[in-house]
Amino acid sequence: MTMASQDTLRPARAPAPLRRKLVPDRFLPYGMIGPAVFVAFAIAIVPLAYAFWLSLQDWYMLRRPTPVWGGLVNYRQLLQDGALWAAFGRTWIWMVGTVFVELLLALPIALLLNRESAIARSASALILLPWVTPFIVLGFGWRFLLDSDVGPIHGFLNAIGIAGDSSVLNDPVLAFTTIIFISGWKGTPFLVIALLAALKSIPEELYEAAEVDGAGPVSRFLHVTLPEIWNTIVTVGLVLGILAFYSFDLPWIMTKGGPQDATTIVGIAMYKAVFLDLRPAYAAAISIVMLVLLFLASLVVLRARRKV
């Protein structure tokens, strides 16, 4: 469009300018977008393709320094790897749990912040803090808060009888539950901001009409608010679910996957396969299976969107 209008403008100028173009306009956009596309290729497409190739190799670094063709050997081992499937099982609980905590916290907070007061506006800025604080800080911060000697939150959990003398992070079930909660807490701000944007775009007339029809606050929420923000919930929930599925930082920093593998989600299992077991090809097969499972799950979730 730009090029067309430029061409039609050209005859209006009396003498054609003598400026010689180094790059004709036809190639210019490719030159401009090229470097970014190159980087995207190098950090996304090439690694994905290489992961697929690698997953078909037989490469146990303690035995041989270079990969040899192994066909489906990794996938066959993967199917029989009970510990890995346990990690996959934990990852679904982790993912659903994280998104559940996020929804549970974000929905009331977003409704509370959807007002015009100065406090509500500053609060919707400050609410972002957990989202922007790096995992390493939150991980160590929570380890401090839950420490059985010095942690104030451990003291609280101890007082109400959830934690015994030792930290919740030493108990398999409690550690997993706690870290899921922390993971949800960290992701909540993103959902709050998205929900706020959706809430603010609901036309006022819908509420007025509902009020005229005699709808109370609860029924206004169920029949006006919820349908209007449903697609945001599904889409952002999916994004947050994908992030949770690919979690590594938080459980690794807080418990290194322990106690007794209780927080070993699949990301950690994959990391251990490369760096502790020295089996990069097997780890590549895990990452391919992760991609496939995630793709299938996303298709299912996207069906929950309302057709507008």
Add this chain to the structure above:
Amino acid sequence: MRRYNPTREISLDLLTLVVLLLFLLPILWVFVASVRPETDITGAGLIPTRFTFEHYEAILAKRPFLIALKNSLIVGVVVAIFTTALALPAAYALSRFTFHGRNFFALLILGTQMLPSLAVLVPLVVIIRQIGLTNTLTALIFTHLALGMPIAVWMLKGYIDAIPKELEEAAQIDGCGRISAMVRIVLPLIRPAIIAVGTFAFVLSWGEYLMALALISKSDVKTLPLALQGLFDPYSFSWGQVMAGGTIIALPAILLFLIFRRQLVGGLLAGGVKG
């Protein structure tokens, strides 16, 4: 809801404050612990009474921590510059030109945004190892470009879309070339967005943990998140120092984000959530 009711508003404001305080309490506690004497952290109740900067002095006197600080700054700044330099022309091309493969390229760049680092961790680490770049900041910088570039392209495209094309056309009639029209007209108008995008890339790189953990093991190329872990590991460590180190990492991220919030939140939502 629509009728203004002062009592209701004030009580909702109070409730907001309480919820906000509870929500941010874990982070506040990290800050508070970093300025309390070690003996108070371990034994003197929840309410801080004495303040000290001894933990900050102690970790800023540690060589490994200072080296990590320097490395994180180098990586963050270089990533910010490269991210912006790559994203700006790409965003301009996507906004102003129609060309074959435009949608494909847009999808490719945005698609990388949805790809978590963990999904490409194994192949990237193997490739980087084979070309002999483990334990270099170069490799880390390269992987960190993935963190912010796609969203940078998306955000800048939004800003460029909002600038009327006629401004550049006018400049071109006056004899400007395409590129000089972009540099002289568009660039000054989107300067705040460019700064925001660069800041964003810096912040993402500054706190990044997984790639650094996977690629770097030598102490002279460690970045801050790894150095913080180093403070933790020895047999005797100080909670105050770990929390002070955490604060040093968290504070720039939090402050820069709050300053550029207006530009960033819009881009985040558009880039991450556009269904």
